[in-house]
Amino acid sequence: MMLNLSAFANKFLGFVQKERDNPWLKWALRLLSLSSAISPAGWPDSFPLKDGYKFDFIVIGAGSGGATVATRLSEVPHWKVLLLEAGGDPPPASVIPSLFGALVHSKYDWDYPVELDPGTGQNHADGKVYVGGGKMLGGSSSSNLQVYARGAPEDFDQWNEVAPGWGWDTVLHYYKKLEHMTDYSVLQNPYNAYYHSTSGPVAVSRPTANAYYEKVHEQVLGSWEEMGIKRLLEINGPEMLGGSRSHFTFANGRRSSTAEEYLRPNKDRPNFYITKYARVTKVLIDSMTLRAYGVRVLLETGDMITLYANIEVIVSAGTIGTPKLLMLSGIGPREVLEPLNINTMADLPVGKNLQDHLMVTLVIKGQKGFQTAVQNLLIPTELDAFPIPLQAAFFRLNSSLSKHYGSTRPHIQLFNNRLGATAAPAILFGCRATANLVREYCYSMSEANVYREVDLLSLILLHPKSRGQVRLRSSNPFDDPLTEIGYFRNMKDLALMVEAIKFMVKVTETSYYRKVGGEVARLAVRGCEGLVYGTDEYWACYAVNTVNSLAHPVGTCTMGRDGVVDERLRVHSIKGLRVVDASVMPVSPSGNTNAPTMMIGEKAADMIKEDYTERIDHMNNENVREFSQNDDYY
Ligand SMILES: Cc1cc2nc3c(=O)[nH]c(=O)nc-3n(C[C@H](O)[C@H](O)[C@H](O)COP(=O)(O)OP(=O)(O)OC[C@H]3O[C@@H](n4cnc5c(N)ncnc54)[C@H](O)[C@@H]3O)c2cc1C
Numbered sequence: 256m257m258l259n260l261s262a263f264a265n266k267f268l269g270f271v272q273k274e275r276d277n278p279w280l281k282w283a284l285r286l287l288s289l290s291s292a293i294s295p296a297g298w299p300d301s302f303p304l305k306d307g308y309k310f311d312f313i314v315i316g317a318g319s320g321g322a323t324v325a326t327r328l329s330e331v332p333h334w335k336v337l338l339l340e341a342g343g344d345p346p347p348a349s350v351i352p353s354l355f356g357a358l359v360h361s362k363y364d365w366d367y368p369v370e371l372d373p374g375t376g377q378n379h380a381d382g383k384v385y386v387g388g389g390k391m392l393g394g395s396s397s398s399n400l401q402v403y404a405r406g407a408p409e410d411f412d413q414w415n416e417v418a419p420g421w422g423w424d425t426v427l428h429y430y431k432k433l434e435h436m437t438d439y440s441v442l443q444n445p446y447n448a449y450y451h452s453t454s455g456p457v458a459v460s461r462p463t464a465n466a467y468y469e470k471v472h473e474q475v476l477g478s479w480e481e482m483g484i485k486r487l488l489e490i491n492g493p494e495m496l497g498g499s500r501s502h503f504t505f506a507n508g509r510r511s512s513t514a515e516e517y518l519r520p521n522k523d524r525p526n527f528y529i530t531k532y533a534r535v536t537k538v539l540i541d542s543m544t545l546r547a548y549g550v551r552v553l554l555e556t557g558d559m560i561t562l563y564a565n566i567e568v569i570v571s572a573g574t575i576g577t578p579k580l581l582m583l584s585g586i587g588p589r590e591v592l593e594p595l596n597i598n599t600m601a602d603l604p605v606g607k608n609l610q611d612h613l614m615v616t617l618v619i620k621g622q623k624g625f626q627t628a629v630q631n632l633l634i635p636t637e638l639d640a641f642p643i644p645l646q647a648a649f650f651r652l653n654s655s656l657s658k659h660y661g662s663t664r665p666h667i668q669l670f671n672n673r674l675g676a677t678a679a680p681a682i683l684f685g686c687r688a689t690a691n692l693v694r695e696y697c698y699s700m701s702e703a704n705v706y707r708e709v710d711l712l713s714l715i716l717l718h719p720k721s722r723g724q725v726r727l728r729s730s731n732p733f734d735d736p737l738t739e740i741g742y743f744r745n746m747k748d749l750a751l752m753v754e755a756i757k758f759m760v761k762v763t764e765t766s767y768y769r770k771v772g773g774e775v776a777r778l779a780v781r782g783c784e785g786l787v788y789g790t791d792e793y794w795a796c797y798a799v800n801t802v803n804s805l806a807h808p809v810g811t812c813t814m815g816r817d818g819v820v821d822e823r824l825r826v827h828s829i830k831g832l833r834v835v836d837a838s839v840m841p842v843s844p845s846g847n848t849n850a851p852t853m854m855i856g857e858k859a860a861d862m863i864k865e866d867y868t869e870r871i872d873h874m875n876n877e878n879v880r881e882f883s884q885n886d887d888y889y
Contacts, residue, residue, distance in 0.1 A: 310528065314328075331864065337562065343391055345393055352505040367736070369385075370737070370738060370740065378693050383691065391514070396853070399849055402647065403491065405430050405844070410845050411844075438460060450492050450493065456520070486498060530554075534732075538580060549564055550562050550564070569832075569834075572836065595729065605819050609739075613715070616714075670715070671713075682697075682704055716752055716755075720745035778801075837852045
């Protein structure tokens with residue numbers, strides 16, 4: 256019987272090996288991996304809290320920064336670490352890599368209202384732009400698009416100028432610490448392998464797709480190459496200026512969120528306490544000593560309780576959530592707090608310096624004919640990966656303007672998504688329901704795709720000079736904060752974007768697009784009626800009025816002497832309080848912000864461990880046992 260089984264298994268594996276390129280077999284294997292994604296996930300149980308409980312560290316927010324720092328702190332066995340998260344477990348739509356769209360505007364999304372300035376974004380139905388934010392274990396790492404990017408070395412050298420210790424060599428160490436690279440094409444090349452690691456928790460992959468998608472990758476990357484955007488093996492390696500297929504934070508059909516890679520494997524540590532549906536409303540600060548000593552929390556039961564921190568409170572509630580919480584706790588600009596009768600404990604520029612990667616999308620009409628719809632039929636075979644072909648690049652612009660933006664860093668990140676003909680209803684839905692753009696604009700966009708394939712070519716401004724601000728709307732912790740995103744407040748941003756658009760429009764002059772009669776779709780852009788199409792004035796109007804967010808807000812609790820936290824992420828003037836999330840970034844990195852935020856979490860944990868080395872030694876002796884015995888609630 257055993258022999259028969261093993262013979263059968265060998266035969267089956269031989270068949271799989273021989274037929275591995277058969278699309279049906281690939282599909283079946285992919286479905287099997289999906290079944291693992293929706294099987295019971297084993298997320299952490301919620302620790303039942305009671306009023307008055309004490310911990311060593313209380314971390315607020317289980318997102319990219321919070322879950323990372325909390326998990327690493329719990330490696331110190333004598334530290335009692337509590338992680339509080341306002342949301343619950345990630346649903347299957349989070350775990351399955353392709354279903355991120357289902358989370359938008361759902362109960363798993365904070366969906367903060369983010370205001371555009373009057374006169375900006377006239378195609379946004381309500382003057383707001385969608386920025387999103389995951390409300391669940393893993394935070395936005397559980398809801399994002401999973402593109403993996405780390406930024407340019409020069410970004411971190413710039414951080415290092417205001418916050419010593421954050422230079423490229425140091426942060427590369429932490430990027431490697433968090434990364435589990437599974438892409439052998441990169442690992443086999445020693446030149447690239449140096450920049451990667453296989454020993455970290457966060458799985459990074461670049462799965463091969465079906466043959467049709469691979470052809471699309473070739474067409475797009477080949478066209479970019481003709482324009483001077485060099486083809487690279489990858490854009491997280493030794494060179495960054497160029498294009499390639501993207502790396503993603505998913506592998507084997509599961510999203511590599513911080514909930515998946517940090518919390519799930521370590522949830523059973525006896526000193527690690529994770530409580531879900533626990534919404535922190537205030538950090539408690541002693542007004543005499545200016546020390547943070549605890550938090551007020553609303554539990555799922557409706558009980559409002561107080562918890563105490565022996566060592567530190569760490570705020571990781573994200574770029575909008577963290578400044579809101581600090582301001583509610585009396586840390587923020589006096590001019591914001593006083594009118595709301597909030598006692599100012601520390602007058603710091605909390606909420607200022609808000610910056611975001613703004614995005615302008617061109618629609619390129621490509622090959623004509625319903626046969627291109629075949630591509631859309633292949634989407635179900637790619638559910639365990641990114642569902643449509645995506646290409647990415649970084650490039651610099653050459654005009655005299657660009658020297659204001661630094662010398663070697665990319666100015667622009669480029670993403671291209673191809674859709675076959677007949678995806679018009681999906682485009683319309685995404686444009687209207689997700690991005691909340693106006694009817695005539697969305698109709699004109701979807702019309703372009705009725706019987707032609709389209710490329711949605713998104714240009715992202717990596718180093719905006721414009722700044723917005725997060726303020727409190729009221730002193731009620733359950734009111735959304737007032738978030739002004741501030742796009743194009745600085746006209747240099749607009750000039751650079753116009754230059755980028757004019758450069759990318761030329762993609763229609765490359766061989767592939769010429770062959771298929773490629774052209775830029777003329778969309779019905781509200782606010783630009785009457786302007787001559789293709790002029791600088793037209794593209795400026797187009798950019799200002801169709802601008803969107805790549806959902807990368809950063810900077811509201813910036814590091815630096817004149818910022819909110821110091822280079823060790825300690826809040827100025829307040830003891831026992833740190834911030835560990837995307838809000839501490841002084842300037843946006845060149846690329847997506849999830850990996851940089853996890854890197855911040857990793858580095859923060861090491862800094863905290865260093866800061867309390869003496870205490871660790873001390874806690875390893877008798878005193879700790881005494882402390883534990885006196886505590887009656889574990
Ligand atoms: C839709 C979307 C797409 C994106 N796509 C990409 C991408 O493809 N690649 C990429 O690199 N980056 C992407 N990003 C950005 C990236 O995910 C974020 O920059 C990063 O996750 C931010 O991490 P964070 O720790 O600062 O905040 P978050 O990960 O958002 O964590 C904040 C956590 O705090 C919790 N919280 C907030 N307030 C409270 C409170 N009062 N009490 C308790 N808990 C609270 C939240 O529920 C959340 O879990 C995307 C973001 C979004 C929203």
